Structure formats: C-alpha cells, structure tokens
Amino acid sequence: MEIKKAVITAAGRNQRLLPLQTVVDRDGQQKSALRILIEETLSAGIEEICVVICPGDEPAYRTAAADHAARLHFVEQKSPLGYGDAVMKAREFAGDDAFLLLVGDHLYLSMESRSCARQLIDVAKAERCAVSAVQATHESKLPYYGAVGGRLVAGRKNVYKVETVIEKPTPTEAEQKLIVPGLRAGHYLCFFGMHVLTPTVFRLLEGLYAPPEEKKTIHLSDALAGLAARERYLACELAGRRYDIGVKYGFMIAQLALALTGKERDEVLTNLVELLALRKV
DSSP states (O other), X not given: OOOXXXXXXOOOTTTTTGGGSEEEOTTSOEEEHHHHHHHXXXXXXXXXXXXXXXXXXXXXXXXXXXXXXXXXXXXXXXXXXXXXXXXXXXXXXXXXXXXXXXXXXXXXXESSSSOHHXXXXXXXXXXXXXXXXXXXXXXXXXXXXXXXXXEEOTTOSSEEEEEEEEESOOHHHHHHHOOOTTSOTTEEEEEEEEEEEOTHHHHHHHTXXXXXXXXXXXXXXXXXXXXXXXXXXXXXXXXXXXXXXXXTXXXXXXXXXXXXXXXXXXXXXXXXXXXXXXXXX
C-alpha cells in the first residue's frame, strides 16, 4: 500500500480560520498552523496535498502555506453539510488511492523521532488496510470526538480491530458499546483527527446522502462504522498527542506543548514558574 496523498479538511464554520493562525514551533520559528500540518504530512512521505476550504479562502490559505503553497490543491465545500461531506469533496483528488486524512483544527506532537503521521502510515502499510489514529480520552471529553470499540490485535501493541464506531457518544453509550479491555476506567479510544483511509470510504459516504432538500449532515463516523463491517479496519494509539486548537484555550495549550518540547524549553519553564509565583502573592 502506497500512501502519497493527503487531505486536510478546513471548511467548518468554526474551523476555517484556525489553520491561518500563527504559533511558534519547536524550533522557535513562527509558522501558521496550516504550515505545521503540511510539514507533518511531508514528514510521512506525502507528495500531494488537497485542502478542503470554504469558498473564497484559497488566497489566505496559499499565503499561510508559505513555501509549500505550490504543493497544494484546493477544493471548496460550498454547503456546510458536515465532516463526511468535506471528505467527499476530495474524492476526485484521492481517486483509487489510499490517503492520509487530517483535520485542520488539530496540531499533533510526536513523542518519538517519527512524526505522528509517519507512525500512522507505517502501521497502515504494514497491515495493508485503513487505520485511524486514536487516543485514550476521558469520558468528560466524549462530546467532542468520535470513538471506537474493539479488541487488541494479537501480537500487536496498541493496535485494535475496530468493531464499533459512534460519533460523540454519551457516557452511557460508551460504557455499553465502546469498552476496550486494558484501558483505564472512564477512558475510551477517541479519534485523534488523523486517518489513513481506502477509497471504500467514498462509496460508503455516497450512500449516506439524502435528497438535497433535506440538507442532511454527513458524518464521517457513520461511513467508518460501515467500513468496519465491510473490510479490515484498525485503530492505533500513537506515541504522541493531539491538541484541538478549536476549543477554549486550545491554541494556548498547543503552544505550551510545542514550547515545552522545543529548544527554548528552559526559558518557557522559567516564565511559567514566575507566573505561578505571582498568582500566590
């Protein structure tokens, strides 16, 4: 399985401006969140990138991509019909190839030498199937994420055969349908915002559309639930963390995470200690 294409979705009403914001990366360089995401994909051997955007956003995104702008293809999501519909807009770009999918309102921080995207692609190539990255997440955050249930693959660490997929489950649903042996109590495998998907997902998404007048929201999780029933589909916990920059204080937490693993870590820690000391005065 060769994975040379990536799709970044960034057309959500509350998401579209987030990839354009500037953060300081681990090396102390100011970059847009979009540029950091692009570099995440390039680190995994991706050669072509499609960004799903709102109409009229292309010039701003090209500017935010800086030196990487020439690598990008753009496709517009003209109506806000959901994440699944945004992915569907990239169908022509992806063609018959497996592809890497990322959301534009997350940043990813690896805890090893390989990037999170590289880790995920390595698993997908080894297993020759669709794989979603997941992160053990406390039940209090279930309203923000899709989640999976399944069982550990024999002989593999942190790789699970997906049996159930539910979009933003309630704690009761999660407890009944998404228990994964080995996880801490009250924790579930929630999506990381990064997937390697096969072209089958487009056929499944196509089947979710209702007549245009109904304006039905298309959820990617519904297609992934169908994928689990149709072909081999895995989930993998990566050596890394996702940071949702679209939630309250999300950018601040992501920036701190980058800074505390960067070359200026000591200076950042000193400033944090000073701030905490001031709070005690």
